[in-house]
Amino acid sequence: MVAALAVENLSKVYGNGFEALKGITLEVAKGDFFALLGPNGAGKSTTLGIVSGLVQKSSGSAYVMGHDVNGDAFQARRSLGVVPQEFNFNQFEKVYDIVVTQAGYFGLKPSEARANAEELLKALDLWEKRDTPSRMLSGGMKRRLMIARALVHKPDVLILDEPTAGVDIELRRSMWEFMEDLNKKGTTIILTTHYLEEAEQLCRNIAIINKGEIVQCTSKRELLSQLTTETFVFDLCESLPDGFSLEGFEFSSPADETLEVTVEKGQSINRIFTMLTEKGLEVRSMRTKSNRLEELFVNLVRESNS
């Protein structure tokens, strides 16, 4: 079966000598919701830039739906929708015109372009703003406008480069719903994000890239199973007594009435509750210290750096 995206030995050396990609190989299956994660400067945007034709590769190859992005750029680009990290539309043009114009670049008939634009702008709550110059939109609206523009030709593969950066929580959740719905309808989505809970919530497969190299590329389930410890934060009703101990667990108390306990894979949290009850300590609430994927991500990047 042809992959939605296939990248083979892709490398990129910029004019200043910076080696952004060191021969990465990657495959994203059709219909997948795939996350490409990495710290700043890891090579995520360079990879996606090469795939979408905005960055010139130094060597290697990239295919979208089986079409070489250089050798068969026409078909590769027709299959692809791109939502870049930074706003890149004409600030003086109206919302509706931006989307319809983009459809024209993909060869859509004016009637089809107008119909698709209306459908997307309504779905993304931008229809009321269709006659507004894009510079007048809020940050969240601008992000949604870029999504509408990228989808106007109904691509098979959608690249989202940090689509929810700077977007408030409520809007982010509505965008997640939109993306999940789109993926269910068959669009392959490739997402880069710094919000790891976003990747954990949405994606089925994840690649972690660091310093131009793929550190991990596997399913989310497989990745999370690598997590050997997890830290839980307990908010207590009173301060910890002097000489407090929690046999079998590593713990600390970063603040009054707060207990942080590291739980290793296979250990039961019930034991912690039992011990706390025995010591007469009541738990008000409990949460994980950090997102599971975040913890794993930090560990993997640290390992790769060392």
Add this chain to the structure above:
Amino acid sequence: MSPMRVQWVAFQTIVTKEVRRFMRIWQQTLLPPAITMTLYFIIFGNLIGSRIGEMGGVDYMAYIVPGLIMMSVITNAYGNVSSSFFSNKFQRSIEEMMVAPVYPVTILLGFVAGGVARGVATGVIVTLLSLYFTDLQVHHVGVMVGVVLLSAILFSLGGFINAVFATKFDDIAIVPTFIITPLTYLGGVFYSISLLPDFWQDVSKLNPILYMVNTFRYGVLGVTDIDVYVAFGMLVLFIFILGSYSIWLLRRGTGMRQ
């Protein structure tokens, strides 16, 4: 959908966008040349021209009109493409085209057609204004239309190359200020080069704008200082050279692709 069909729709889209752009900001694109040329007609044509009398066998006002029309066509075709393409680069909206299945030649043709549209639009406005000051005759309509279109194409290509290499807005003002404007003034808009000493006549013949102005003047009045066939040959040759270079720049992604 066939690639050719996609390119045709994309071309129409770029042209529509370009025309919409210069029409939306008509106060910056269409009004200034109308005002400037009206001042030229009043000052050089009416006030000074009435003392000069005839040039090239025709009334001075009638003599300068073709040059002024060509001047507005050239500067506006150039200015439209250089400012629009650079603005697309600056705002990164050029990426909209780069991620789409649009061939470099389609992008180039779209911007050039936009430049030609503005050049012709201002040319028509200046022509209409000139009718208030003088009677305009037509000696050879084919030569008139041909030289206007080819000159607008050539200068649109020039504006495109300028925009590709420009890194800031100042860079797109340098060529019009220091090259195009002086060459236009020295290109026989206001005088016949036959008035110059032989040496300066020969120097003037190195100025490509002289050929465009005189060819257009031939189409209007039937008087010229140069051979119109040479002028058409030069225009086609330079369009081919600049056009090929522009496509090469687009394919490489110079100034656009990292």
